[in-house]
Amino acid sequence: MNGSKSPLRSKTFWLGIVMIAMAFLIPLLGTEFVQDHPAVMFTIVILLGVTIIVLRFCTVRPVSLRQNGGTQNKVECGPCNRFVNRKNSG
Numbered sequence: 001m002n003g004s005k006s007p008l009r010s011k012t013f014w015l016g017i018v019m020i021a022m023a024f025l026i027p028l029l030g031t032e033f034v035q036d037h038p039a040v041m042f043t044i045v046i047l048l049g050v051t052i053i054v055l056r057f058c059t060v061r062p063v064s065l066r067q068n069g070g071t072q073n074k075v076e077c078g079p080c081n082r083f084v085n086r087k088n089s090g
């Protein structure tokens with residue numbers, strides 16, 4: 001996989017970790033909190049969904065567990081740290 005990156009550098013990966021942590025933390029709040037504050041829970045779910053969609057549009061490189069580098073001829077530019085090919089001189 002040319003140009004892949006470590007999962008630890010993936011924003012989508014870390015958002016997934018946050019979502020998993022929330023799945024364990026929400027029951028600790030108690031069902032009363034969830035029932036008494038449905039708007040808070042709704043807002044959290046909506047924000048996570050929107051964040052995933054935004055990150056998906058920013059994603060240009062695949063994630064790989066292998067050490068591959070693959071970016072020696074590419075440079076970061078623009079929002080979302082997109083990589084573009086560097087022109088070879090000569």
